[in-house]
Amino acid sequence: MNDTGTRGRRSLSVVVLDGMLRLYSILQSGPTPTPKVREPGRRRAFGRWALVTAAVVALAGTALLVVILVRGSGDPAAPPDPAAALPGRSAPPAAAGSPVVSAATSASPSPSASASASASVSVSAKVSARSSLGVAATATRPAASAPVTEGAAAPLTASYRTSSVTGGLLGYKMTVTVANPGAAAKDGWALTVTLPRPTLMVSSVNGATATQDGSTWTFVPDSSTSAVPAGGSAVISFGVTGATLIDAAPKACTIxxxxxxxx
Incomplete structure (x- = not known):
């Protein structure tokens, strides 16, 4: 059964090589000539050597023809594209089996690509720097705290004492110390002293001016005691006269x- 239609189409070089192999097989399988008895001194027959020589010449010629056909069947190298050297145009991809034209051409980026890459790196670096600076500022920023008012004024305090050289028979002396425990000076104050009876009188006032309202006496500072420095004090003194022998001590005192x- 003929299977020529099922076989693939063979190239010319394959056909020539196949023919050479068949020729060599025929030469090897041919009948060996019957040796003839020759007389001594006579030359050997020339027929067999001529046949071998012709076969060798045929093989050599066939091999030379195959080499010529194989070399001539290659495709000629395509001429370089002049437009490929223009800036901004990349070279077309090389076909399989074709040599690489130039390593420098394929490795060097175009000017537009270099500019784009430089701009991208610069922008990324600036954004990273700004982001890192923003994070550092947020991390080192101290927490907000309530404002502290330096030199805030504090309420004045006062303490008093009484003394008498006659045991209260002729009245007694009252001394009031006004103190400022704050960190700032205090200017102005009002001292109120309540006596047991409105008949008891105040006299000989030092460091203040006194006014009476029934049994209550109000003292305001004069120029020497008006400003009480921070951590300092001012002293006011006055005498109480009248029927002071019995129940004459102050009932109340406020600053x-x-x-x-x-x-």
């Missing part, structure tokens, strides 16, 4: 509405 300390 700016705060109760005075008594001994």
């Amino acid at each position: 700016d509405g705060n109760t005075c300390a008594s001994p």
Whole structure:
């Protein structure tokens, strides 16, 4: 059965090589000539050597023809594209089996690509720098705290004491110390002293001016005691006269509405 239609089409070089192999097989399988008895001194027959020589010449010619056909069947190298050298145009991809034209051409980026890459790297670096600076500023920023007012004024305090050289027979002396425990000076104050009876009188006032309202006496500072420095004090003294022998001690004492300390 003929299977020529099922075989693939063979190239010319394959056909020539196949023919050479068949020729060599025929030469090897041919009948060996019957040796003839020759007389001594005679030359050997020339027929067999001529046949071998012709076969060798045929093989050599066939091999030379195959080499010529194989070399001539290659495709000629395509001429370089002049447009490929223009800037901004990349070279077309090389076909399989074709040599690489130039390593420098394929490795060097185009000017537009270099500019784009440089701009991208610069922008990324600036954004990273700004991001890192923003994070550092947020991390080192101190937490907000309530404002502290330096030199805030504190309420004045007062304490008093009484003394008498006659045992209260001829009245007694009252001394009031106004103190400023704050960190800032205090200017102005009002001292109120309440006596048991409105008949008891105040006299000989030092460091203040006194006014009477029934049994209550109000003292305001003069120029020497008006400003009480921070951590300092001012002293006011006055005498109480009248029927002071019995029940004549002050009933109440306040400084700016705060109760005075008594001994």
